[in-house]
């Protein structure tokens with residue numbers, strides 16, 4: 638191997654190494670930045686809804702298992718918020734009303750699905766029906782949980798004082 642070729646190879650290696658380290662170093666930084674930015678929105682109602690947090694303090698989790706696709710734990714909710722103590726079950730059968738929300742979400746999602754499928758594949762009745770059914774089935778665990786979160790949010794409002802007080806306890 639001539640000297641020039643060897644030097645060029647070493648240079649290429651170094652460049653690759655530099656690129657690799659840049660990617661590896663840059664990614665967690667970006668991720669960290671994203672997390673920090675999201676945390677700055679913590680007092681917004683949509684933050685609590687999106688991450689299924691307690692509507693009063695925005696810190697405690699509404700569900701024991703954060704992943705809605707672990708179907709065996711989909712209904713598991715604590716009785717109270719672990720952070721601020723807000724009751725999640727104000728009365729027996731409280732979440733029956735969440736069915737209306739679930740119905741609304743399903744209709745809205747169906748409309749979006751049908752619109753998108755129509756745009757992508759053109760009008761085909763069976764494709765629209767079956768495609769929408771599959772997407773609805775896939776989204777079911779999310780609808781179930783979001784409808785409960787929205788329903789509880791109607792009755793429990795955000796409390797600034799509780800939010801500030803519990804912030805230190807749940808800094809994680």
Ligand SMILES: [Zn+2]
Pocket residue numbers: 691692693694695696697718719720721722723
């Ligand atoms: Zn709470």
